[in-house]
Amino acid sequence: MSTLIRGGTVVTGSSDTVIEDGAVVIREGRIAGVLDRWNADKEFDGDVIDASGCVVMPGLINIHSHGVTPGPLFPSAAPALSTESWMGNLDRHLLSGTTTVLSLCGFASMDDVREADRRHAVHVRGATTHLPQCLQAAAMADGRGLTVKSRELTVERMLEDGAVAIGELGGGQTLGGGGQDLVYIPAAVHQASGILITIDQARRIKEAVLGRFIDVGAFNLNALTEAAKEAGLAEALTASQLAKIVTDSVMPSFVPAIEGIREGVQAAAKFGMPAIVHSASATAGILRELMLQLDGSGATVIAAHANHPSHTPEEAYQLAALGRKIGWPAEASVFDLLHRKRTVTTREHWDLLLREPDLISVIGTDYGHDGDHDELISAVQDIAAHGYRSLAGAVAMASSVAADLIPGVAPGSGRLEAGRVADVVVARADDFRDVRFVLVDGVCVVRDGQLAPEAHR
Known part of the structure; x- marks a missing residue:
């Protein structure tokens, strides 16, 4: 042909x-x-x-995707999607010009990855978080997608079987972030009260209880009372009941998830493989610690979604700047901030970080709401249209740069x-x-x- x-x-x-x-x-x-x-x-x-x-x-290379294989979903090892759903996610990637995806759910086996790769035209690659602390965090947050096989797998075996990176280390589901706001906290509140709350309402309630940095000492009764009232929960649950719901949902997985980041970055350095780490307000402390520990080690550690909205814009900038100084590439995720604006409604972080050359190396999508993220190709156009990079430079961020950062993700592609x-x-x-x-x-x-x-x- x-x-x-x-x-x-x-x-x-x-x-x-x-x-x-x-x-x-x-x-x-x-x-x-x-x-x-x-x-x-x-x-x-x-x-x-x-x-x-x-x-x-x-063809674009997306190094931050979820829900593109059979097998456990997200760092919380939620139940696997149906075949129709993960194939549909791959269809959406392909229709928007993405020809290679790296699955960062972390607990899928390489057999799961190969099945997706075999059944769909998109090149599907796999990463691994089969580490003791990551498994514990997943089990505490959800874990319903874990099988006997996935519990027995190790990072070493996954890398030997073809995994091309370690990641995503940490996630909003296990670290009290967007995954908790979107899924787990609303589910726990609904079970206790029969009332459905939105992602924004869940986030306000959570931050009233634990703050942005997930700290039980950050409890603010006045803020919680106001957030409960706005969510229609004031008559259904007391402040102490609501605080317990949030704490019980978020905290059990938090410490093992933090330790899993440490464990995974150390494994990346040991095996000479790239690691992709969840960057958010809750992980800022451990990221700074590891950046300083590994400075000069030569390990490739990519800070995922450096533009995460749990940071303030200035916090995001300072963390990305430190990463640049010690050689950690940063990825900016488009989420749904350009068009759909359902889970991320601000582009302030995106604009601030991309405005400065070399602060962001590569772009991805993450998952959005039920996989309905903005297209990676629309992020390429946005970056070029705003003059943050030339057209050639913007395309490279989703092609050759991604291929070079993670050598196994798209060998022979990207140019x-x-x-x-x-x-x-x-x-x-x-x-x-x-x-x-x-x-x-x-x-x-x-x-x-x-x-x-x-x-x-």
Whole structure:
């Protein structure tokens, strides 16, 4: 199978190369050439995609995804999604130009990862958090997705079996963050009162009880009384009852989750593998401690979602700046802050961190609400449109930089260069979310904005 993509703005992923009216030639699943232009009079012995008015870029690489495999969900090892759900999540990634995802749920086996990779056109890669403290934190927060097999697996065995990173170390589900606000605290409140509360109401109640840094000494009765009233709970639960619900939901997993971060970063240094660590207000202390301990060690530790809204913008900036100083790359997650604005409604952190060159290295999505995050490709366009990076630099943050940071995630991909894997995206130049074509291994799996039969295997 040969394909010619011509007439578009070719962004190679190298961070400095953009070819106006360029062409990409694909043969036998590989990039055969990237040309300054294609002579319209020259015939081509294969499919031809007219990319006029479009941007042509490498398939995007998302190093922060959840819910893309069978197996336990999130760092809390919640029950696995249905096949329809995780396949649907992969469909959404593919339709928005992402051709490689790294699952950071952490407790899926490599058999789970390989099943997803086999059944869907998206390249699915796996990370591991099969560590004693991480397992304990998961079991305390939820753990219903853990099986005998997942409990017996170790980081060593997972790495030997093909896991490409250690992570996500910590998470909102085990550290009193967004996962608690979205799922566990509302569920516990509903069980006790019969009243459904929103993520914002849960967050205000939680912070009245434990503060932003998850500290039992931060209890504020006046703030809790006001938050309970706003949530319609004042008549259903006393302040002490509500405080106990929050504490019982959040605190059992908190200490083992913090220790799991320490355990995982040490394992990353030992095995020479990248680690991806949950960055939020609750983990700021342990991250600073580990940054100073590992300064000069050469370990690759990526601070996930450095723009997490539990930080104040200034806290996020200071932590990212310290990470840059000692060599920890930072990832900014788009969450749903650009368009959907259901779980994250501010872009202040995003703008502050991305405005400064080299503070953020790479971008991802995280999960959003039930997997409905904003598209990674829309984050690329936003970064370029605001002038935080050039178009080439913005594309690189979701392609070549990701491939280089985690060498096993997309070997041979991430750049449009002769000899590399032909993972290619064609998106409308004025709105990247309008993805017209996606090729994976040289096979067209999205055509005219629709999934092709080849997307599922």
